[in-house]
Amino acid sequence: MEKRPITLKDIAKALDLSTSTVSRAMRGHPAISEETRKLVQQYAEEHKYKPNTLALSLRTNKNNTIGVIVPEIVHFFFSSVLAGIQDEAESENYHLLMCNSNEMYEREVKSVQTLLDARVCGILASMSKNTLEYRHFQNIIDDDVHLVFFDRICPGINADKVVADxxxxxxxxxxxxxxxxxxxxxxxxxxxxxxxxxxxxxxxxxxxxxxxxxxxxxxxxxxxxxxxxxxxxxxxxxxxxxxxxxxxxxxxxxxxxxxxxxxxxxxxxxxxxxxxxxxxxxxxxxxxxxxxxxQHGYEMGREAARLLINRIEGVETKKGVVSRLIKTDLVIRQSTR
Amino acid sequence: MEKRPITLKDIAKALDLSTSTVSRAMRGHPAISEETRKLVQQYAEEHKYKPNTLALSLRTNKNNTIGVIVPEIVHFFFSSVLAGIQDEAESENYHLLMCNSNEMYEREVKSVQTLLDARVCGILASMSKNTLEYRHFQNIIDDDVHLVFFDRICPGINADKVVADxxxxxxxxxxxxxxxxxxxxxxxxxxxxxxxxxxxxxxxxxxxxxxxxxxxxxxxxxxxxxxxxxxxxxxxxxxxxxxxxxxxxxxxxxxxxxxxxxxxxxxxxxxxxxxxxxxxxxxxxxxxxxxxxxQHGYEMGREAARLLINRIEGVETKKGVVSRLIKTDLVIRQSTR
DNA sequence: GAGGATTATGCACACGTTTGCATAAAAAAT
DNA sequence: ATTTTTTATGCAAACGTGTGCATAATCCTC
CATH class of the missing domain: 3.40.50.2300 (Response regulator)
Structure with missing residues (x-):
C-alpha cells in the first residue's frame, strides 16, 4: 500500500545503468552521452522523479532553509516583515522555518535551539522585549550559523542588522x-x-x-x-x-x-x-x-533576507558587522495639524 | 577553520567504541552496560553532541515538519491562525515551513510543490481567492501527504477541514x-x-x-x-x-x-x-x-494543527473526512444599536 | 596495427543515523 | 570441564544522493 517515491536507484535499475550515471545524467554532467542523458531525463520526467531533498541536505550539510524568530506574529509590522522575508526567500529558493517567541525570553532561547538543531543555514531574529541575557544568540554565531537581526537588534551581539531609521x-x-x-x-x-x-x-x-x-x-x-x-x-x-x-x-x-x-x-x-x-x-x-x-516592514524583511542569503552564499564578505538602515517616511493624515 | 559539529562517529572514535554502541548508549538501549552508557552520555554532554536531524530524517523519511499555506500573511485573521498553528506545532515538536500564496493561484501551486519537495509530513492550507483549479491539492493526497484545510476550504477536494461556524x-x-x-x-x-x-x-x-x-x-x-x-x-x-x-x-x-x-x-x-x-x-x-x-483564529489554528498531527501520528483514524467547526461569537460594540 | 588520447560508464565511498544479525566474553548450568 | 545461557559489543547494510578514481570502449594518429 505504501507508495514509495521513485529514486535515482530505481531509475538506474529500470534502465540498467549505475546510479552514478543516472545522477550525472540528471544534472547534465558533460561526461554523459547525449543519448543516455535524454533517455534518463525522459524516464525521470515520465515517472515524476523528484530528488530527495533530505538526502541532498545530508550530503551537503546544507538544507536551504533559514529560520525566523519574531516576537509576535499577530502584529502588522512583524507580519509585514515576515511577508518580505517570505518573498525574498522564495525567490532565492530558500525555505522558511518560523518561530514565535511571543515576547518571552524562554521561548526565544528554545526557538534558537530548535533552529540550530534543524541545521538551518542562517537565522533572522528580532529580539523579544523581555530578553536581557544574550547567550543563546552568541551560540548561533559560535555554531557558525549566519545571523541577521532586524528591527529589534541585540545590543550585546556582534551581528549584522537591518533596522529602520x-x-x-x-x-x-x-x-x-x-x-x-x-x-x-x-x-x-x-x-x-x-x-x-x-x-x-x-x-x-x-x-x-x-x-x-x-x-x-x-x-x-x-x-x-x-x-x-x-x-x-x-x-x-x-x-x-x-x-x-x-x-x-x-x-x-x-x-x-x-x-x-x-x-x-x-x-x-x-x-x-x-x-x-x-x-x-x-x-x-x-x-x-x-x-x-x-517603517516599511516589507522592505525591511526583504533587505534582511537578502543580506542573510548573501552571507550564506558568500556574496557578502565584509569582515565586520553590516548594518542596513531602512528609510522611514512621515505619512501625514488628519490627527496632526 | 571549519568547525564541524561532533557526530556519533567522533564519539565512537574518541572512546574506542563502535558507532552502533554509541548510538544505542545514547538512546538508552537495554543491551548496553550501565558503565558504557554513562561514559558515552557524559562525553556527549561535555562535547555538546547534537543529533543530526537531517540524517535522521533521511533514515525515517520523516522530517517532523508541517507546511502551511496562507493566502496573505499581513492580515489579522490569518496571522492569528498562524500563531495558533505555531503554538500547537511547537508543543508537539513539529517544525513549521511557511508559504504565502498572496492570493495568487500560481504561487499556491508553486507552494504546494515546494512543500512536497521538502518532504513535509503534512500540509495546512487555506485557499487563495483566485483558485479555481484544484489539481495541485489532489497531488498532495496522491503523494500520501496529509492535508487539512482551514477557513478557506476547497470544495472539490476530499480532505479534512477546520472552519469557523x-x-x-x-x-x-x-x-x-x-x-x-x-x-x-x-x-x-x-x-x-x-x-x-x-x-x-x-x-x-x-x-x-x-x-x-x-x-x-x-x-x-x-x-x-x-x-x-x-x-x-x-x-x-x-x-x-x-x-x-x-x-x-x-x-x-x-x-x-x-x-x-x-x-x-x-x-x-x-x-x-x-x-x-x-x-x-x-x-x-x-x-x-x-x-x-x-472567528477565533488562534483556536482555529490550534485545532487544525492538532487534527493534522493526529492524522500524521495515526491517532485520528477516521476513514472519511473529518470536519471541525469553530464556534463564532458576536461581540457587540457601539456601531450597532 | 600498436599506442595514445578521448569518451562514456561503473565502483566504491561519503554524509550521520539506526538496526538486524553475528560474535566475543563472561556467567551460569549441567 | 563442557555446554548453554546471558550480556555487551561490533559488523554491515540501509536511507538517497554526489563525486574521485578506475576502467572499458571507441576513436584518432602515424
Missing part, C-alpha cells in the same frame, strides 16, 4: 509637530534598553532642541501597550501643563491615545496632535485618520 | 441587527464560489426570513476589499430605499463602510448599524467601535 523617523515627526505649532510634545516610548526606543527618543529630543523647546522628563513616559496607555495618558492630561502633542511608539498606542484624548473632551488635532509609528492598517480607520511614521 | 456567526449577527430594529440589512460579501461567503449569506438570509424581512438582490453585493467598498457603498446609500444596516464580510470593509457612511452624513448606529466579521484589532479603534463576529 528610527532616529530620523522620530526627528522628522517631532520636527513636523513643532513646525505646526505644537510646543509641549510628549513621547510615549518603550523601555530605554531597547535601541529602537532609545534612538527614537534621541530623534525626539534633537528635534525639540532644534526648535528651542525644553526637554521635560515628565513628558517622556514608558507607554508601549494599550494597557499602559489607559493608565498613563489620563494622568498626563490631568496636569495643568498638559501636552499639546503625543508622539507614540506604535500605532496601537496612538489609536488608544486618540480615543482617550477625544473622550477627555479635547479636539484632535486642534487641541492636541497625535502621531503614531509603523503606519499600519489602523491608521486609516481611526477618526481622524492617524498621522504615522512608515 | 460562518452560518451561525452570520445568522446571529443579522438576527441581532433585526432584533434591534433594522429592517433593510445589506450583505457585503465575497464571490459566492467561496464557501465562506456562501455560508454566511445563507445565515444572513435565514435570519431575515426568521424576522419576515424580504431578501433583496440589490442589498447583496460582492464587496470584500476596501477598493470595492469605496465604489459599492456610496451607490447603495444614494438609492431612495437605502439600507439601515450593513453586515460586512470582514472588519476592513466594515471600517471603510463606517467612514463612508459617516462622511455621507448618516449617524452610526442611530441611522445605520454596521457589523464586521473577524473581530480584529481595528474593531476597537474605529469611532464608534465596531460590532463584529469573532
Amino acid at each position: 528610527d532616529y530620523r523617523g522620530a526627528f522628522t515627526a517631532v520636527d513636523y509637530l513643532a513646525e505646526t505649532g505644537c510646543s509641549r510634545i510628549a513621547f510615549l516610548g518603550s523601555d530605554s534598553h531597547l535601541p529602537i526606543s532609545n534612538n527614537r527618543r534621541m530623534g525626539y529630543e534633537d528635534a525639540l532642541r532644534k526648535h528651542k523647546l525644553p526637554v521635560e522628563k515628565k513628558w517622556i513616559k514608558v507607554c508601549d501597550t494599550t494597557a499602559l496607555a489607559q493608565q498613563v495618558i489620563p494622568e498626563m492630561l490631568d496636569e495643568e501643563n498638559r501636552p499639546d502633542a503625543f508622539f507614540c511608539i506604535n500605532d496601537e498606542v496612538a489609536a488608544y491615545c486618540l480615543q482617550i484624548v477625544k473622550a477627555s473632551g479635547f479636539r484632535v488635532p486642534e487641541d492636541i496632535s497625535i502621531c503614531g509609528f509603523t503606519n499600519g492598517y489602523i491608521t486609516e480607520v481611526t477618526d481622524p485618520a492617524l498621522t504615522s511614521v512608515d | 460562518d452560518y451561525r456567526g452570520a445568522f446571529t449577527a443579522v438576527d441581532y441587527l433585526a432584533e434591534t430594529g433594522c429592517s433593510r440589512i445589506a450583505f457585503l460579501g465575497s464571490d459566492s464560489h467561496l464557501p465562506i461567503s456562501n455560508n454566511r449569506r445563507m445565515g444572513y438570509e435565514d435570519a431575515l426570513r426568521k424576522h419576515k424581512l424580504p431578501v433583496e438582490k440589490k442589498w447583496i453585493k460582492v464587496c470584500d476589499t476596501t477598493a470595492l467598498a469605496q465604489q459599492v457603498i456610496p451607490e447603495m446609500l444614494d438609492e431612495e430605499n437605502r439600507p439601515d444596516a450593513f453586515f460586512c464580510i470582514n472588519d476592513e470593509v466594515a471600517a471603510y463602510c463606517l467612514q463612508i457612511v459617516k462622511a455621507s452624513g448618516f449617524r452610526v448606529p442611530e441611522d445605520i448599524s454596521i457589523c464586521g466579521f473577524t473581530n480584529g484589532y481595528i474593531t476597537e479603534v474605529t469611532d464608534p467601535a465596531l460590532t463584529s463576529v469573532d
